Amino acid sequence: MERYRDIHKLMPSVRLKINRVGVKGVRKQLVRECNGKLEVLNVKINAYIDIPATLKGAHISRNLEAINEIIEESIKGKIHNLEDFCVELAKKLLEKHEYASNSEVTLAAEYPVNKKTPVTGFSTQQMYKIHVGAFVWKEDNEIKVRKQIGVEIEGLTVCPCAQELVKSHIREALLNMNLREDLVNTIIEIIPIASHLQRGKALLIVHVWEHEKVDFKDLIEIGESSFSSPIYDLLKRPDERQLILNAHRNPKFAEDVVRTMLKNFLEKYGGKLSDDTLLIAQQESYESVHGHNVYAERILTLRELKEEVNG
Numbered sequence: 001m002e003r004y005r006d007i008h009k010l011m012p013s014v015r016l017k018i019n020r021v022g023v024k025g026v027r028k029q030l031v032r033e034c035n036g037k038l039e040v041l042n043v044k045i046n047a048y049i050d051i052p053a054t055l056k057g058a059h060i061s062r063n064l065e066a067i068n069e070i071i072e073e074s075i076k077g078k079i080h081n082l083e084d085f086c087v088e089l090a091k092k093l094l095e096k097h098e099y100a101s102n103s104e105v106t107l108a109a110e111y112p113v114n115k116k117t118p119v120t121g122f123s124t125q126q127m128y129k130i131h132v133g134a135f136v137w138k139e140d141n142e143i144k145v146r147k148q149i150g151v152e153i154e155g156l157t158v159c160p161c162a163q164e165l166v167k168s169h170i171r172e173a174l175l176n177m178n179l180r181e182d183l184v185n186t187i188i189e190i191i192p193i194a195s196h197l198q199r200g201k202a203l204l205i206v207h208v209w210e211h212e213k214v215d216f217k218d219l220i221e222i223g224e225s226s227f228s229s230p231i232y233d234l235l236k237r238p239d240e241r242q243l244i245l246n247a248h249r250n251p252k253f254a255e256d257v258v259r260t261m262l263k264n265f266l267e268k269y270g271g272k273l274s275d276d277t278l279l280i281a282q283q284e285s286y287e288s289v290h291g292h293n294v295y296a297e298r299i300l301t302l303r304e305l306k307e308e309v310n311g
Helices: 061-075 082-096 160-176 181-190 216-224 237-248 254-269 302-309
Strands: 018-034 037-051 102-116 123-139 142-158 197-209 278-285 294-301
Touching: 018 061, 018 082, 037 061, 037 082, 061 082, 082 102, 082 123, 082 142, 102 216, 123 197, 123 216, 142 216, 142 237, 142 254, 160 181, 197 216, 197 254, 216 254, 254 278, 254 294, 254 302, 278 302, 294 302
Parallel strands: none
Antiparallel strands: 018 037, 037 102, 102 123, 123 142, 142 197, 197 278, 278 294
């Protein structure tokens, strides 16, 4: 049998530790059980380990072996959600790479949710991007695990600033028609005032310990309810009219969406998770009257969020 020298185990010419070595963008199909039904999801997986300064390279094929082995376990029903899939894969990576001190797995998938349109009640399917992951490391002869659960949500925002400008113009025009000021105020209160709209993308990511649970469907609801209005792939005319009216009655900056997501998350999970839970909330608005986008972001712990909201 022909023998080969293992180049990976040689001393590198430049002795520096590498934080992430592995495979990126591995496309696979996962099967998971949800409410008694099997769901098939197309996913993209990144799987990394670290290597010490004394090792020239990592055995990358072991990452693919680990992915295939954990997929087999999920098919047998041993793994029921995507974040646990990532946790088991990250642990398997440390088993296969004895020289590694930590591992990281991230997974992205598109998840369909059936929704009803607001007026006509038509059923429409909406797609959401899910981002889950696991970070596993060795500490004092123990294995520590942090999980990531996140979602991307698209929604509609109405600019409060532009709406205020239009409102001032309408108020002045009505007063110039010699209408009473109380009547003008009533008209402006009842009739939604025009503004420019933009579709935006929100990202809400939560980092928790292995034993803690966060449902990504809750995150979808939290994110979607933080916009001026949710959006729908299918809208009949009564639905579209109601959506526009609702959105203009609820104008929001990108900053407002981020703050509302965090407040809504606190109300839902504030008493269920550790105070060191890490939250990442982002919002990017695709501007309709500018050639650029608007972006807002906040990163903080649940403890910091509680302190700020409470005082």
